[in-house]
Amino acid sequence: MSVDRATVHRIASLARLAITEEEAEQLEKELSGIFDWVAQLDELDTSAVEPMTRVAAMTMRLRKDEVTDGFYADDIVKNAPKVDDHYFVVPKIIE
Amino acid sequence: MDAKTEKSNLIEGATGAWEMVIGLEVHAQVSSESKLFSGASTEFGGEPNSHVSLVDAAMPGMLPVINEGCIAQAIRTGLGLKAQINLTSVFDRKNYFYPDLPQGYQISQFKDPIVGEGEVIVDLLSGERVIVGIERLHLEQDAGKSLHDQHPQFSYVDLNRSGVALMEIVSRPDIRSSEQARAYVSKVRTILRYLGTCDGNMEEGSLRADVNVSVRRPGEELGTRCEIKNVNSIRFIGQAIEYEARRQIEILEDGGKIDQQTRLFDAKTGETRAMRSKEEAHDYRYFPDPDLLPLELSQEFVDGIAASLPELPDEKRARFIADYGLTPYDADVLVAERESVDYFEAVAKGRDAKQAANWVINELFGRLNKEGVNVVDSPVSADQLGSIVDLIKANTISGKIAKDVFDIAWTEGGDPAEIVEARGLKQVTDTGAIKKAVDDVIAANPEKVEQAKEKPAMVGWFVGQVMKATQGKASPQAVNELLKAKLGI
Known part of the structure; x- marks a missing residue:
């Protein structure tokens, strides 16, 4: 299989996902299937093809440097599990 | 030995000479009204989470829209660093988890930065000149701020800084001593302040540096480096390098090997220490941000910015030496701070520049230093000092009396010509x-x-x-x- 069990656990841990061994086994199969399917593209020689960076012929829209947003701290922290004086309160970050 | 090796920079260990190799990543906050991808204010010191938009708080469905002003500032900085401007650049996601990073990724530029290679000329007090290569400059988002001293069990997070534009300026490992590193950061800061692209305020965190240090025997291959994160003063940068280089030499001389590590500088002890070791090495899984198209700029846009660049410190210094006959030392002192040079040029305008330089450096800077006053708060204005220089030039007062007049203007204020008149200090030239x-x-x-x-x-x-x-x-x-x-x- 193109994706082994250790890789599955590594990706899960980078994504902060807790998965069981059964789920890992399932994901190993699914991810390998996806990778193998996409790998079929390797059969084509694309060395002379520019990578596609957009689906529509558009360039990035630019914004003027002006303050147009903010000043609603009440709303920003509204859904937070724990708040004090408009701060988000989180478990102690030890570094 | 390579061309940058200088005997005077080597450190004598117990078993022979060592050379430091230093590279710096300077993070400079872009001077702008609003954030890189949102319209929230960048102003320092707002109420917690008041300068935050739904984009900065990473609410679902929010889309970033880039700030044209920040792009212009990055290009302006690139031009000031004599660097290549890339007309096409790409924004990527750098993925990691931290409570002050609500998106779970930082929008940054990885493979295709907006600015490529450039260089910075660094003149040391000794007269030595070092050219430090710039590898790249890219735009990225700042994270929020975590406070750890508000509560014994909890950390507090304020997102006001989240999404503010930063320029990361990456040097080549061309630096060989802590003195060179300090001079390099000072020079970058001076250039940014001349350009008006970053206020350079290190106390407010507008400018901070990650310092990469390794040591080697002169002429040998590069050693394993350690990165000291987030050093926020020029003095600390020097201290951190000195400590770190000696720590590495000690390990190597005892037959050990250096582990590549991220370290923190403790300003209280002057030491560096390893950050809590991560379970695994950083894997940021960069990929192009699908919310943002590639940034494409026209040459005209870049040329327009180039045409508006102010005279930069290197050019000013050269002009002061060539046209005004100032010494390189005096020229360095004058150009180091934008406010100082503005003051000097106001005094020198239409007057003998050499005499103006003498008065600004010796009398004014001397007095400012002694009393711990910044030049922008100088009790004697450039007009007043210019008027004193005029009075000497016109033989109205002698140089000796002029110092008295300067002192009166400093302590009591007033127009120097009137001071001279009122106190009968005039030279008799009749x-x-x-x-x-x-x-x-x-x-x-x-x-x-x-x-x-x-x-x-x-x-x-x-x-x-x-x-x-x-x-x-x-x-x-x-x-x-x-x-x-x-x-x-």
Whole structure:
């Protein structure tokens, strides 16, 4: 299989996902299937093809440097599990 | 040894000489009104989470829209660093988890930064000149701020800084001593402040540096490096490098090996220490941000910015030396801070630049340093100092009296010309009055006149007598000339 069990656990841990061994086994199969399917593209020689960076012929829209947003701290922290004086309160970050 | 190796920079260990190799990543906050991808304010010190939009808080469904002003500032900085401007650049997601990073990724530029290779000329006090290569400059988002001292069990997070634009300026590992590193950061800061692209305020965190340090035997391959994160003063950068290099040398001389690590500098102890070791190495899984198209700029846009660049410190320094005849040292002192050079140029305008430089450096900077006052708060304005220089030039006052006038202007304020007038400090330049005094002294001392004809140095005695007669206000130069003419010497 193109994706082994250790890789599955590594990706899960980078994504902060807790998965069981059964789920890992399932994901190993699914991810390998996806990778193998996409790998079929390797059969084509694309060395002379520019990578596609957009689906529509558009360039990035630019914004003027002006303050147009903010000043609603009440709303920003509204859904937070724990708040004090408009701060988000989180478990102690030890570094 | 490579071209950058200098004997004087080597560190003598117990087993021979070592060389430091240093590279710096300077994070400079872009001076802008609003954030890189949202319209929230960048102002420092707002109420917690008040300068935050739904984009900055990473609410679902929010889309970033880039700030044109920040792009212009990055290009302006690139041009000031004599660097390649890339007309196409790409924004990527750098993925990691931290409570002050609500998106779970930082929008940054990885493979295709907006600015490519450039260079910074660094002049040291010793007169030594080092050229430090710039590898790249890219735009990225700042994270929020975590406070750890508000509560014993919890950390507090404020997202006001989240999404503010940063420029990361990455140097080549061209630096070989802590002194060079300090001078390099000072120079970058000066350039940014001239350009107006970053306020350079290190206390507010507008400028901070990650310092990469390794050591090696001169001429050998690069050693394993350690990265000291987030050092926020130029003095600390120097201390962190000195400590870190010696720590590494000690390990190597004891037969150990250096682990590639991220370390923190503790300003209290002056030491660096390893950050809590991560379970695994950083894997940021960069990929192009699908919310943002590639950034494409026209050459005209870049040319327009290039046309508006101010005169930069290197050019000013060269001009001061070539046109004004200033010494390299004086020129360095004057150009180091934008405010200082503005002050100097206001004083020098239409006046003798060398005399202006002397007054600004010796009297003004001397006094400012002594009293711990910043040049922008100087009690003596550039106009006032210029007026003092004019009064000397016009022979209204002597250089010695001018220092008194400067002191009065500093402590009491006022227009120097009026101070001179009101306090009767004017030099007597009225040749009639001086002539009379000269004639009187000559008439009263016929023997001395004869002696002076034999011994021209005697003229000094006559000058003294005339000055006494005029209460010190006669122009010594005028008195001297008159006496020489009258005595025929």
